[in-house]
Amino acid sequence: MLYRFIDLFAGIGGIRLAFEPYGTCVFSCEWDVKAQETYMANFGEQPHGDIRSIDEKDIPPHDILLAGFPCQPFSIAGVSKKKSLGREHGFLDETQGTLFWDIARIIKEKQPQAFLLENVKNLRSHDKGKTYKVIKNVLEEELGYTVYDEVINAKGLVPQNRERIYIVGFKKPLKFEFPDIPKEGPPLRVILEEKVDEKYTLSDKLWSYLQAYKEKHAKKGNGFGYGLADLDSYSRTLSARYYKDGSEILIPQEGKNPRKLTPRECARLQGFPEDFKIVVSDTAAYKQFGNSVAVPVVWRIAERMIQAIERDELLNEKVEEEGLKYATK
Known part of the structure; x- marks a missing residue:
């Protein structure tokens, strides 16, 4: 089966590359003009601009939503910088901090089968964990998705110490496991x-x-x-x-x-x-x-997500009754 997917905060298309073997990208969005140039050169497609100006009803129907949403409001460096400037950060940031809500409104309107979100490792601990708690509550309680998350270091696949959090969600309560990434990789x-x-x-x-x-x-x-x-x-x-x-x-x-x-x-x-x-x-x-993702990590996550959708194996009733605790770690 081929899947339709959308590529939000697309950057230069690192996440898209991993999902192309499984279907077609039906919509992409990236505000940075130079990144749009690179994206166009490689995919023959000009991404739409600022996601905040796009009505969720105008986005094509899709099976999978992909979003490497902006890191700065949740990164350690970004937080320090904003504090020193006396500005708010995270969800209180008036510019970037609200971009997660653009993802949420699109998911609510389009109800994709699955999504993959990527962010900096510090997302989990930002504001003493409150930021990520809000994100998870929106995805699970408000939007009704079964959510899995894991911090993965890419250094077993590429020669770089790069830890990022990956958040996978399914509309159905599907069983899913993140891929095992080698501890040691190429020099x-x-x-x-x-x-x-x-x-x-x-x-x-x-x-x-x-x-x-x-x-x-x-x-x-x-x-x-x-x-x-x-x-x-x-x-x-x-x-x-x-x-x-x-x-x-x-x-x-x-x-x-x-x-x-x-x-x-x-x-x-x-x-x-x-x-x-x-x-x-x-x-x-x-x-x-x-600013990009480590593509081989996303390749392996994409493969596991497609396998989970096609296996269609649901979590057992006991786990559902316990509020999917183990699924979200």
């Missing part, structure tokens, strides 16, 4: 390009600055500073700020300053296929891959 060196332009090597000025910055914080007992990668292990988490100086993942080079990853290496670090087109500037590409 960082397997994603490196053989020939790299000199422009990716850090200038003497930047390298000196990063070293001094790290030393200053080390004296204070802080762990802030650049990360020189171990090519036989995995890297730190790739973030959207990588375009600034690349300091979280620096590649050592013999006889010269370390270098940043290239955009293609960032694509590989996130598990994108080799034929994925990079059509934007390096700066935009770094932001896009830093």
